[in-house]
Amino acid sequence: MDAVQIANVTKTFGDITAVDDLSLIVPEGSVYGFIGPNGSGKTTTMRMIASIFYPDRGDVRVFGKQLLGARSDLIGYLPEERGLYRRMAVQPMLEFYGELRSCRKVKTEVETWLKRLDLSQWATQKVQSLSKGMSQKVQFIAAVVPAPKLLILDEPFTGLDPVSADVVRDAILDLRRAGVTVILSTHDMQVAENMCDYICMIFRGKKVLDGTLASIQDRYGNDTIRIAADGGMGSLGGLPNVEKIRDFGQVQELRMALGCDPQEVLRALVARTRVTSFSITKPSLHDIFVRIAGPEAGEAQHA
């Protein structure tokens, strides 16, 4: 069964169309990632899945059912902004949230998760005494207690240091392995590439990409060359059949024109400088994102 089915959903706020005729399917047990620029409609879509917003048109089903405003302990939701009672102690607050969702006592689950995310010693402290990263971990626990079947995470890694991010990522992947379907949004393309089974890009309320990373990259073909050469960017100017160069410092990424032979580029390069690395790849998700939502896309539209 699909965990989430969204069919022709539109949501407007006054004159602004936040989500425009969106349709997608989230397979059960997968990690499904939303990417897109700020204000593109990711959060609104996730809120509609969590039944916080109702669509103006279209149909949202979770595990085959329309929730229509009903709350279910099947769904765990982590909003982008921290929504914690600052003057409450950590554990009582998490127990309150967990019981609110499941309508049963969740003390054991809360203690387990606090221990797992290395927060046991903070259980009796007030939330206002926590760091930003710790608050984010506490909020993550609030979303996963007690054991949802669908976990919706809006920017789950915001504010986390690398160690905490690893802990949360491992927890998410463990939940996925336990059969939990995870929907997350992220601005970190590495996270989307590495964690998500499916990626959906929403741009100006519309779905512009949807599928596995490989299937998305296949649409763009092997049009990217990643090189490392003496002289860096300085040695790459005016190469034939190169449409765009992205400089990463030690490495540069070249996008080739349609039908271009990479060997031609390599020959031109070798004639100029010493090449230490040369690989023909598919475009990264970051590159695809920028091609769709970056200034170049705007220029193309104007052209």
Add this chain to the structure above:
Amino acid sequence: MHRILLIARRDYLATIRTKAFIIGLVVAPILFGGGFLGLALMESKPDLKERHIAILDRTGVLAVAVIQAAQESNAKDMRDKKTGRQVQPRYVFETVAPAADARAQRLALSERVRREQLYAFVEINPSVLDPAQDAKGDEEKKDSAKDPAASQVATFANSGGFGEADRWLASAISDGVRKLRLAKLGVDRGQFKQILDSINIGRFGLVSRDEKTGEIHEASKKNEAAEFGIPFGLMLLLGMIVMVGSSPMLSAVTEDKAQRLVEMLLGMATPLELMIGKVVGALGVSLTSSAFYIIGGTLALEGMGMAGLVPFGLFPWFYVYLVTDVLFLCSLAAALGAGCNSPQEAQQLAVLLLAPVMIPYFMLTFVMQQPNGAISTAMSLFPPFTPMLMLLRQALPGGVPAWQPWVGLAGVLIFTFIMVWAAARIFRVAILLQGKAPKVGDLVRWAIRG
């Protein structure tokens, strides 16, 4: 229901565990009753500075009698009979001979009052000696408002500066004039006291018959505290608890919204569950406050040997009105708070929540004077005001016709249901909206369309 109770319990505990709540329990009655307490304190510390009053006697015979009566009265009233403590200023009189130019003389005396050489001056006109003046036509009486000479006695003082002294002086002048009139009629001076002594009027309730035994119960003597103090106190208490319970809701919802708590909570509970939970939590706080005051007040009255004044029969009504008022005002506050993006915006709407409590306070004196008048009845049947005004009328001597509280209650229940329903619809739409504050039209549209 479980989620509603969970939210209510959390909000309730979060409120009553704060120092602000505990301090508020003590401070609120001082703030609400502070005006009256201040008045009582000021009355206990009157201005005892000697007051000079000039008597301008145009009759040529009254000044001496008036001054004598006033001095007798002053001597009698100046000190508390039990403690001997001075409770009233000493009045010093001077007689002023009438001048040819009455207007110029009044101006000169007025200037002396302005310079605080005099406290006031009194002009006694010849008409005072002729009681038949009272029977004159309305038109002539109207003229007396403009011309001091047309009044039997006119007092002149800086506006607002006379008050209690004016009442005392009027009584003393009347006393002096009556004595002179009696003397003129040939009544023996020794009989004056007997004739003029004030009459002791005993005020009683009604005689009743015990329906079971048929025994007639004598009317009990009326007690001013029971007649007016208890109704007034009960209404004051209801308004205070309702305000203390409902007014924080507006800022609390706005704060939850600003801190993004709402989005987290709405992932776990529906907007209706969230709003009702918050309202029930506030109701719990109000009931706790009321228990504190009701039990404390009852014990205090018992301790003072005035247990008979406790209006036990009105307590059920008190609580019914308290619950409906808090439900309606808290729902309204939650809806308005949901529409606001900052505490500043919320503050601007707070006046809407104060109106159902403050307007009955403003009507207090009027309703106490005419509890069963048409306006008092109509206002107490207007649902937003019913809890406070109907309770006040029920508590006043004589009460209200039996049907009125029930009709009022039916109106309040219907009104409360509609308000909670509309507020829930507004709350659901507004709670996650950010940006521009909604206009009244938006709120109405959301309430109707959801």
